[in-house]
Amino acid sequence: MSNINEIAKLAEVSRSTVSRVISNNGYVKEETRKKVQKIIDELDYTPNQNAIYLKNGETKNIGIVSPDFSDVLTIFLSSFATVAKKYGYQVTLLLTDYDKKSEVEAFQKLKQKQIDGIFHIVRSNEWEVLEKYRKYGPIVTWQRVQSTKIDTIFMDHYEGFKLGLYHLYKKGHRKIKPFFGIEKSLNTVARVNAWYDFCLEKQLDPKLEDIVYDLHSSNDGRKIAQWWVKETTPPTAILFPTDNVAVGFLAEARELEIAVPNQVAVIGFDNTFISELFNLTTIDYPMHLQAENAFFKLYNQLKHKELPLHKLEFKLIERGTT
DSSP, X not given: OOOHHHHHHHHTSOHHHHHHHHHTOSOOOHHHHHHHHHHHHHHTOOOOHHHHHHHTTOOSEEEEEESSOOHHHHHHHHHHHHHHHHTTOEEEEEEOTTOHHHHHHHHHHHHTTSOSEEEESSOSSOHHHHHGGGGGSOEEESSXXXXXXXXXXXXXXXXXXXXXXXXXXXXXXXXXEEOOSOTTOHXXXXXXXXXXXXXXXXXXXXXXXXXXOOOOSHHHXXXXXXXXXXXXXXXXXXXXXXXXXXXXXXXXXXXXXXXXTTTOEEEEEEOOHHHHHTTOEEEEOOHHHHHHHHHHHHHHHHHTOOOOOOOOOOEEEOOTTO
């Protein structure tokens, strides 16, 4: 394999001259540049990008640390990678499977200078464990966090969840059943608070002892449909934690001949592509703009810039399930 020494020898120039031609940085006579470039082309030489990046003190690579790969992450990752590419960065996805050790190993890559920064989806370890890696590079999280070291792009899910609840109430529903995601997530806590305050305002029983957490998959939604059909007095409206869970309910409801929205109204959360396919009423979560904000926050810290952030807000998207 060709190297800089061989190119310098054939071109009868110094290693530093070859480096300046390769990096296109620094003065080189045009005649010399053409001579060196001709030899580079003839040898089909490709410089080691990692070595170049490390020499410059950066890898141009951002790590996205996530417990799993979901439909929501696909949307976020696509938007994040697109804006990162515009600014000359690549993205590496690091999956942890909710394992604490795997999460720490992912953060170690920041310490080892394999990545310049981290965008973190959902934590497995306590924040105190992850905060210590901040000295090796910027860390931004999707979650709500009270930390002076880790930045966040969280949106107030309290307001987003209330949008769905008010919509169902306006439609005449009083037997409303909400379901929730990760129990320890601060976003889930905000949604539960929204439910409690809504019930207090409308003089409804929140039945906090019956709250169901940790619904993530479409299969979870199918199980809820199977539960619903067995209930003597089932809820007339359901607010799900994600579109994915809601769509699972709709698929099973079709097989069980549950009429939506006549027998039960359904609202999802996220406004992903699948919600359009199922004509699902949902809460629009501007994930593509949130993804851009995530990159901008990392970029601003890496480059000491002040790229402006998008203003984000939840919106109700009414379709055929309510």
